[in-house]
Amino acid sequence: MIKLLKNLSFYKWIVLAVFGLVFVQSMADLFLPTLMSDIIDNGVVKEDKSYIWEIGGLMLLVAAIGACASVAASYYSSKAAMGLGKDIRRKVFTHVENFSLQDFDKVGTASLITRTTNDITQIQQVVIMMLRFVVSAPIMFIGGVMMAVSKDAKLSLIIVATIPILIGSILLIMKKAMPLFKLVQKRLDQLNLVLRENLTGIRVIRAFNREKQEKDRLQKANKDLTDVSIKVNKVIAFMMPIMMLVMNLTVVAVIWLGGIRIDNGGMQIGDLMAFIQYVMQIMFALVMASMMFVMIPRAAVSAKRINEVLEMKPITSNEGTDKADRSRGTLEFEHVTFHYPGAEEPALSDISFQARSGEVTAIIGGTGAGKSTLVNLVPRFYDISSGVIRVNGINVLDASKEEIRSKIGFVPQKALLFTGTIAENIRFGKEDATQDEIEHAARIAQAEDFISKMENGYDSIISQGGSNVSGGQKQRLSIARALVRKPDIYIFDDSFSALDYKTDAKLRAALKDETKDATVLLVAQRVSTVIEADRIIVLDKGEIAGIGTHAELLENNAVYREIVESQLSEEEIA
Known part of the structure; x- marks a missing residue:
């Protein structure tokens, strides 16, 4: 008192x-x-x-x-x-x-x-x-x-x-x-x-x-x-x-x-x-x-x-102690293990991989495999139990959360919009974004069509929780919010789940040019979303079951083949 x-x-x-x-x-x-x-x-x-x-x-x-x-x-x-x-x-x-x-x-x-x-x-x-x-x-x-x-x-x-x-x-x-x-x-x-x-x-x-x-x-x-x-x-x-x-x-x-x-x-x-x-x-x-x-x-x-x-003291950073190479758009996990507070078993165990600029790294796995947990560690929503995560060559624990998050465009699994106009929601990703930048981000996110049909366009009001737009529209606006930021690393946490296959394909094609100078970390449930990724990481019970391209994993990885066979027909697999 x-x-x-x-x-x-x-x-x-x-x-x-x-x-x-x-x-x-x-x-x-x-x-x-x-x-x-x-x-x-x-x-x-x-x-x-x-x-x-x-x-x-x-x-x-x-x-x-x-x-x-x-x-x-x-x-x-x-x-x-x-x-x-x-x-x-x-x-x-x-x-x-x-x-x-x-x-x-x-x-x-x-x-x-x-x-x-x-x-x-x-x-x-x-x-x-x-x-x-x-x-x-x-x-x-x-x-x-x-x-x-x-x-x-x-x-x-x-x-x-x-x-x-x-x-x-x-x-x-x-x-x-x-x-x-x-x-x-x-x-x-x-x-x-x-x-x-x-x-x-x-x-x-x-x-x-x-x-x-x-x-x-x-x-x-x-x-x-x-x-x-x-x-x-x-x-x-x-x-x-x-x-x-x-x-x-x-x-x-x-x-x-x-x-x-x-x-x-x-x-x-x-x-x-x-x-x-x-x-x-x-x-x-x-x-x-x-x-x-x-x-x-x-x-x-x-x-x-x-x-x-x-x-309650959040874990503080020691800025400047890590002298590693500060290369733009790189993400590295080195023997990372993570426990949720109070949990007996780790949610992730000994995770190691590298994602480089200009590449798409996809993460796939069954429900509860730890996909969302893994991507939540990058912007330090949670802090790891052991190991090292590096963003642009910097240990995330040796930099402020603000610095790390400024390099990331994050699209969460559950699309969340705020009360205000569409433009304000997209500008949430970049406070000083111009109208041209907002429209460009919306175009890439395949949101331009439905925005233009609204009475007030980009000045249309989003009600509390985005209840006046559909799930797919919310996801596309969330993607536009990340795109307008032009970050070094894009994280899409199952962000295409509410999109139909046609919109999904158009969006991924548009993203390819937009994100060519950045690292893309993509979590997905659908094989069709990750099939063209440069690198696919297969998670199973919090551990890496395999890393490779679609063709490599299909031939050598039983866990990935099981996922593919559950979603695609034999003709599509062939």
Whole structure:
């Protein structure tokens, strides 16, 4: 919590202003009962109307100053807290952008969303409370005690008796509530996870008529959160009645014993009324402190969760340590092995091959062979367990992720488009791409035909997730996005699966000229897509089963022949 609060240093002048305003408000609140005591003893009892008007006017002035200070303190405390939340949210987002995919897998996307939204909101709320009450509560408590003692020291013994009861009650309730706060955030993560899966997977849910089961699943997650939230609130709900009971009993005791002292001539009526006000202020300071005790533990849990994300260190690079030949468009795997976090068996074992500029290297294999895993290692979505991967002769671990990724045009297995125009989606690959470059990339990607038929052409809007274009159109726009970048290495991760054979053939023919000065790494399920590749790598259970041309593998490799025979007729093979 303290680590995050250090970010408030940027708002130090606002924080100091809040503390000053709260101090002025507290002093005004402490001064008012004394003025009331004075107006009763020297004005009302003596029937001095001019004195009543004089002190009454002073009371109004003091109350107005206190009110103005309170409003200003609330405004500036909110400004500082919201600014802190904005800074932490930006810090978390920027940090998370550097995560590898195993870092995402470790925390979970749903949990990251909760930590960036709900957890930071908890921090904001507690900061507002702290700025308002961390100065006010001690001043009101200490000042109230001092003023109460100044009015009547013997009557102040009542306060000494009741304060330990209040503090003990608060600590007992907090001990019960603390573990529940952590559970609330975990249940919120789970609810967010279920909700996110339902929204992103709505087509699959409807296709298999699983609405009822998913509704039950959401209700369970919702009920789990509701139950633990009710449990927390039940514990906290005990606090206010206990405090009000102690406060009211204290006031009764003060009035009873104060009445006796007035009868004995040891105290004036005005002093008794002021004393009651100071007792209420002391008790209110403890109520404010108890509210802090309620909010701080929950915020501490949230702060710990945020710090867990900020303290996760992505593998950093040591730029410039590798003096290998920096030849353009080369890709080399040297005895690469990779384990997914927590997996017993490696997803890839001892992978070695070279892909050179001007060549097409295709990767083929059965489902689960490790094809997508292999290409995800090149842009460092995951970092390898052992071995070396070199891009342009540079070890990818010895260069920044930004430098490595700037050399790569990546087309993922699942085509993803962003909300915006078609031109903006293609320009995502190259921020300063001209209209001519965008149109050229679209032409090569075989996207020009369907774009030209749209009402606004390249200015046509793509809706969220690309739901207003077909799967094949999404793939072609994703390919255009990579092409406009003109990278050293193109990676196509099964990026032609949604295309018909005719479009696939035209696209590959167009790509041949476009990528002649670059390395192409092509993952495919269809033999027809890889048949003309310069080099085909056959993967089987995470290992290389063979490397060669189509003809070489067809003659010498049983795994490749089995794949070919499952897709092509004997005439086509011949």
